[in-house]
Amino acid sequence: MALPKEPRQKMINLMYLVLMAMLALNVSAEILNAFKTVNESITNSNNAITQKNNLVYQQFEKQLSIDPERVRPIKEKADQVKILCEQMNLYIDSLKKVIIRESGGLNDSGEIKDMSNLDAPSRVMENQGQGPILEKKIETLRQQLLSMYDNPVEREEVAQILPLKIEMPKKTIDNKKTWTQVNFEMVPTIAAITILSKIQNDVKNSEAQVIDDLFKKIGQQEFVFDTYKPLISANAGYVIAGQKYEAQIMLGAYSSTINPTITVNGQPIPVQNGVGTFSTVASGVGLHTYNVAISLKDQSGQIKTYTATAEYMVGAPAVSVSADKMNVLYIGVDNPISVAVAGVPAEKVSATISGPGSLIKSGPGKYIARVSAVGTVTVNVSAEFDGQVRPMGSMEFRTKRIPDPVAEVAGSKGGTLSAAVFKVQKGVAAVLENFDFDAKFVVTSFTIGFDGAGFSDYIEASSNSAYFTEEIERYIQRCRPGTRVFIDNIHARGPDGTTRLLPPISFKLN
Structure with a gap:
């Protein structure tokens, strides 16, 4: 079953084609922003x-538990499709990162610094040979996906509509341009980046089509029920003291229109539409078991009883609070x-x-903590049980500057x-070493001195920013091998708003 294209997806495809055509005419800021959109x-x-595909994979797991053989x-086959497509998407993500890095990287807002850079895509995809590699991977993945269809006729039909393919405009064939040149040259x-995202879209749509077709084959096969077996579905196999434990019990391969008699540890439980519901309030830490008996009349009128044993674990409340970066x-x-x-x-846990x-x-189970003073803070955790919020515990963290x-200078x-x-440097930088956070310091002032070759006497100048002033630039132009440079009184302001005095640094030019 092919994935239906919604109006939004059709509009995205249309915009993509229009922008590719406009790209050949002009690269304006409006076009760049349109590509970004x-x-x-x-x-x-x-x-x-991806979310839709994950739901299908979950359904495979559910069906496997029902009829493994x-x-x-x-x-x-579906698992193999998932692995192959994930590998392709990871590879394309790596190409995006390389191209962005080659074009100058990202700015502080996480956006591409130089969206109009024409050299980076050509350098990575043509000069470094990643384009032909990608083309080969696309062709290989396409054949691997088509190999999931055992019927040759079905395989040929899918080949005609599978989104993932290598396509070359007719005019580019006449001009003898390669696929890489058509898509990434200048x-x-x-x-x-947009082209690579579109290829990922083709990969994901192709993945969706193949796994949908595979899942449909489960329904095409005939179910044969030849045994009776009690089935027990519990809301949890591990519950906390005070939390409600609930399980649904039914007889497999039996009509839901006839209610059997179901008992748990000898006590009858309510049965509706062939399904019995057993619930109890968990108490006592450890493993708990209970015995189920299901009785009904067979076609001959005799009462037959089927038994099973189920278990669940009751544990004491356990709270986990961890700083994702460090302690x-x-x-x-x-x-x-x-x-x-x-x-x-x-979603039932709060802090x-x-x-x-x-x-x-x-996000679920995820928080951002911001602290404002040196010392300690305490993170308190609560959880909701049956509509009531209960404290689960707390953890103390140290707070530091x-x-x-x-x-x-010059790294x-x-x-x-x-x-x-040294002569081409523009100023002094403040760098955090071996620190896991993306925190930035800005130099606010410094003093620089020159001595040795090019200077008859020691000369000193100051700057009230991270950059060399015009006066300092004039002194720098006098520098040559043998000049000694001293930088001290270095002040830098951090993200916490405080200004630090940094240790002096010195250089001997050669």
């Missing part, structure tokens, strides 16, 4: 398809924190912070430095 739309579409061969970086919280930056309570769904700080939820950065913290390299 299309790329975001394709990315959103890819996420939606019949479903397993089909599910193994195109802006944002256009190359401290730092002032002035976002500190990711993960919160969990064993046996409780993430607050006590002390100088705040806690903002960023961000470590002092070090001053650098060096001192020592010998080429005079030619």
